[in-house]
Amino acid sequence: xxxxxxxxxxxxxxxxxxxxxxxxxxxxxxxxxxxxxxxxxxxxxxxxxxxxxxxxxxxxxxxxxxxxxxxxxxxxxxxxxxxxxxxxxxxxxxxxxxxxxxxxxxxxxxxxxxxxxxxxxxxxxxxxxxxxxxxxxxxxxxxxxxxxxxxxxxxxxxxxxxxxxxxxxxxxxxxxxxxxxxxxxxxxxxxxxxxxxxxxxxxxxxxxxxxxxxxxxxxxxxxxxxxxxxxxxxxxxxxxxxxxxxxxxx
Numbered sequence: 001x002x003x004x005x006x007x008x009x010x011x012x013x014x015x016x017x018x019x020x021x022x023x024x025x026x027x028x029x030x031x032x033x034x035x036x037x038x039x040x041x042x043x044x045x046x047x048x049x050x051x052x053x054x055x056x057x058x059x060x061x062x063x064x065x066x067x068x069x070x071x072x073x074x075x076x077x078x079x080x081x082x083x084x085x086x087x088x089x090x091x092x093x094x095x096x097x098x099x100x101x102x103x104x105x106x107x108x109x110x111x112x113x114x115x116x117x118x119x120x121x122x123x124x125x126x127x128x129x130x131x132x133x134x135x136x137x138x139x140x141x142x143x144x145x146x147x148x149x150x151x152x153x154x155x156x157x158x159x160x161x162x163x164x165x166x167x168x169x170x171x172x173x174x175x176x177x178x179x180x181x182x183x184x185x186x187x188x189x190x191x192x193x194x195x196x197x198x199x200x201x202x203x204x205x206x207x208x209x210x211x212x213x214x215x216x217x218x219x220x221x222x223x224x225x226x227x228x229x230x231x232x233x234x235x236x237x238x239x240x241x242x243x244x245x246x247x248x249x250x
């Protein structure tokens with residue numbers, strides 16, 4: 001039976017690329033989208049073209065109260081894929097935030113907390129009965145937990161909490177054979193942050209200048225890495241923060 005992944009935020013950016021690269025490796029997917037159903041269905045079509053199956057489900061990861069209903073929907077989606085449980089979870093969904101520490105509001109911090117930490121914590125918890133023993137979890141973090149860039153204090157702090165959570169999850173879920181790792185991308189040219197790296201030539205150039213491999217990252221630098229990390233090739237990698245930044249700010 002083929003493996004099945006659940007990927008949050010899988011309709012665009014790094015999540016989309018991850019879903020498509022998992023399909024290339026023979027993995028079916030249930031992925032979430034926030035609001036753009038047409039964009040999500042386009043990804044379903046691309047997965048189908050690759051010879052695999054995908055089901056898109058709407059989810060706002062900032063609303064923990066909706067997770068019970070989502071788990072029920074995921075269970076039904078698994079049945080449609082001919083399974084009762086899934087193998088891989090990629091906590092990728094997220095929002096950006098650029099504001100100085102001094103000017104960040106309580107509302108902004110709460111929003112980031114709900115999406116990037118509380119959402120990851122409780123969605124993973126709710127899905128535990130559905131994930132197979134021996135499964136794998138990847139929490140998407142950021143290079144900004146190491147590379148200090150003014151204006152990212154709140155966002156990076158939430159991702160730092162996720163990196164700590166990753167280690168505790170690995171320890172507590174190890175008895176079930178579930179490996180948990182955090183992947184920390186550097187600056188990637190996607191529509192994240194309004195396409196800030198992708199569409200701003202000056203910023204793209206500055207990123208390239210501080211990156212050892214001489215360019216900003218692309219989605220194809222991240223999706224294949226996550227797909228590989230989930231595979232049996234990396235079954236002994238656990239409780240790690242793996243930065244994928246091309247050697248940014250070293």
